[in-house]
Amino acid sequence: MLNIEKQINGSEAIVRLEGRLDTTTAPELENELKSFMDSVTSLVFDFEKLEYISSAGLRVLLTAQKFMSKQGSMKLINVKEDVNEIFEVTGFSDILTIE
Amino acid sequence: MFKKNLRILAIVDNLAQVLANVDEQLDQEGCPLKTRMQIDIAVEELFVNIATYAYTPETGDADILIETMNECPIPEESRKGMSEEDLKGKWLRITMSDAGMPFDPLQKEDPDISLSAQERRIGGLGIFMVKKSMDHMYYEYKDGKNHISIIKKLSPA
Numbered sequence: 001m002l003n004i005e006k007q008i009n010g011s012e013a014i015v016r017l018e019g020r021l022d023t024t025t026a027p028e029l030e031n032e033l034k035s036f037m038d039s040v041t042s043l044v045f046d047f048e049k050l051e052y053i054s055s056a057g058l059r060v061l062l063t064a065q066k067f068m069s070k071q072g073s074m075k076l077i078n079v080k081e082d083v084n085e086i087f088e089v090t091g092f093s094d095i096l097t098i099e
Numbered sequence: 100m101f102k103k104n105l106r107i108l109a110i111v112d113n114l115a116q117v118l119a120n121v122d123e124q125l126d127q128e129g130c131p132l133k134t135r136m137q138i139d140i141a142v143e144e145l146f147v148n149i150a151t152y153a154y155t156p157e158t159g160d161a162d163i164l165i166e167t168m169n170e171c172p173i174p175e176e177s178r179k180g181m182s183e184e185d186l187k188g189k190w191l192r193i194t195m196s197d198a199g200m201p202f203d204p205l206q207k208e209d210p211d212i213s214l215s216a217q218e219r220r221i222g223g224l225g226i227f228m229v230k231k232s233m234d235h236m237y238y239e240y241k242d243g244k245n246h247i248s249i250i251k252k253l254s255p256a
Contacts (some may be wrong), residue, residue: 022143052136054225055224055225058224066217082132090212090227091214094213095214095216
């Protein structure tokens with residue numbers, strides 16, 4: 001299960017994820033992002049409550065990163081250690097901005 | 100020793116049920132959270148692979164064999180560099196089988212993880228993540244079926 005909470009202030013968006021970003025939930029996030037990404041220049045993901053990410057989730061993040069690199073910036077905050085390890089192994093820690 | 104086989108229709112919608120069966124056993128073994136996440140990721144990648152490619156455009160069954168044991172299940176020839184101590188402990192092996200198209204996911208080339216976001220292609224990451232996080236994995240095509248196994252040490256003693 002994935003809970004998506006978004007907060008948009010003008011051109012800045014914060015997306016808080018809670019639960020699991022996997023094959024079944026990644027499409028939900030993808031659709032959610034598509035609905036507003038055109039209109040923001042700053043996208044922040046708060047991963048404080050994200051417990052799990054699989055390659056389906058990584059794909060959505062990579063797509064978002066590619067999109068945001070062209071029109072602004074994207075970063076991830078409060079990433080848990082276990083999730084961070086997935087980013088390390090896959091080289092995503094070098095292509096995403098993680099604070 | 101523990102052994103359980105789950106036969107299930109290989110569709111993405113059944114992923115949660117597959118993971119529930121795996122996690123139930125991992126809970127009983129007192130598996131650390133990090134290891135459990137790695138195993139869940141591996142199971143998800145392999146099952147979704149079967150659900151997506153094995154029988155397309157039809158569907159078919161997958162067998163998921165979950166085993167735990169006190170003897171290291173890594174084949175002798177693949178134990179290079181492992182010490183006596185490494186071989187000890189409690190082990191998990193999960194084998195997924197399907198009667199779909201012969202396909203060895205281990206033959207897939209690893210993605211170039213040094214590329215930038217713009218250069219990186221979407222995909223190809225799943226099996227790579229599994230390879231990196233499991234202690235061993237192997238594939239065989241036998242009796243008209245694909246069999247892919249992952250092995251992970253659950254606890255040191």
